[in-house]
Structures are given as C-alpha cells and as structure tokens.
Amino acid sequence: MKRVLDVGTGTGILLPIIRTYSPAQIYANDLSEAMFDAVIKNHSTVRVVTGNVRDADLKEGSIDVVFINACYCNITESAE
Numbered sequence: 001m002k003r004v005l006d007v008g009t010g011t012g013i014l015l016p017i018i019r020t021y022s023p024a025q026i027y028a029n030d031l032s033e034a035m036f037d038a039v040i041k042n043h044s045t046v047r048v049v050t051g052n053v054r055d056a057d058l059k060e061g062s063i064d065v066v067f068i069n070a071c072y073c074n075i076t077e078s079a080e
Contacts, residue, residue, distance in 0.1 A: 005029060005063045007053050008071030011038035015046060018067065027063065029053045 002024045006014055009028035018026055028039050029049040036048050049056045 002064045003027070003062060005049070005053075005058070005066045007066060007068045009039060010035050012043050012046070014067055014069055015039070015043050023065075027058070029056060 004018050004021075004023045004025070005027045006012075006018060007029045009015070009030050012028060015026065015028065026043070026046045027049050028036070028043070028046045029051075030036065031051060033050050036050065039046055039048060049058070
C-alpha cells in the first residue's frame with residue numbers, strides 16, 4: 001500500500017491502524033478544521049486535507065487506497 005486517504009478522519013482514530021500497513025504517505029481529510037488538532041498533535045507525518053473531499057487538490061492517481069468510516073451521513077447526492 002503506497003498512499004492512503006482517510007476520508008472523515010475526525011480525530012484520527014483509524015490512523016494507527018492504517019500505519020500498521022506501512023503506507024508511504026497518509027492523507028487525512030475532514031470537513032471540520034477543528035478535528036485536525038488531535039491529528040496534527042498525534043500524527044505529525046500525516047498530510048491534512050481540509051474540506052469536502054470532492055474539492056481536494058489531489059492529482060488523479062495520487063491515492064491508492066481510500067478509507068471512509070462512519071461518515072456516510074455526510075455524503076449527499078451530487079448535482080452533476
């Protein structure tokens with residue numbers, strides 16, 4: 001596993017589990033900037049991506065695996 005995106009990371013509860021797979025890079029995404037205080041404090045090598053993941057500035061093909069846990073209530077139907 002190379003590059004992982006944790007969508008709806010919150011305080012980073014899944015990050016220790018993701019780390020056990022030794023990914024090259026972990027990205028943490030959440031709608032709330034306030035959630036990242038714990039992520040930044042406890043996981044300094046994780047790259048933070050704030051806001052709607054659909055608007056994230058990530059190049060196509062730059063993520064190998066995406067985790068989404070307990071955030072389906074925040075997913076809405078796209079107008080596209």
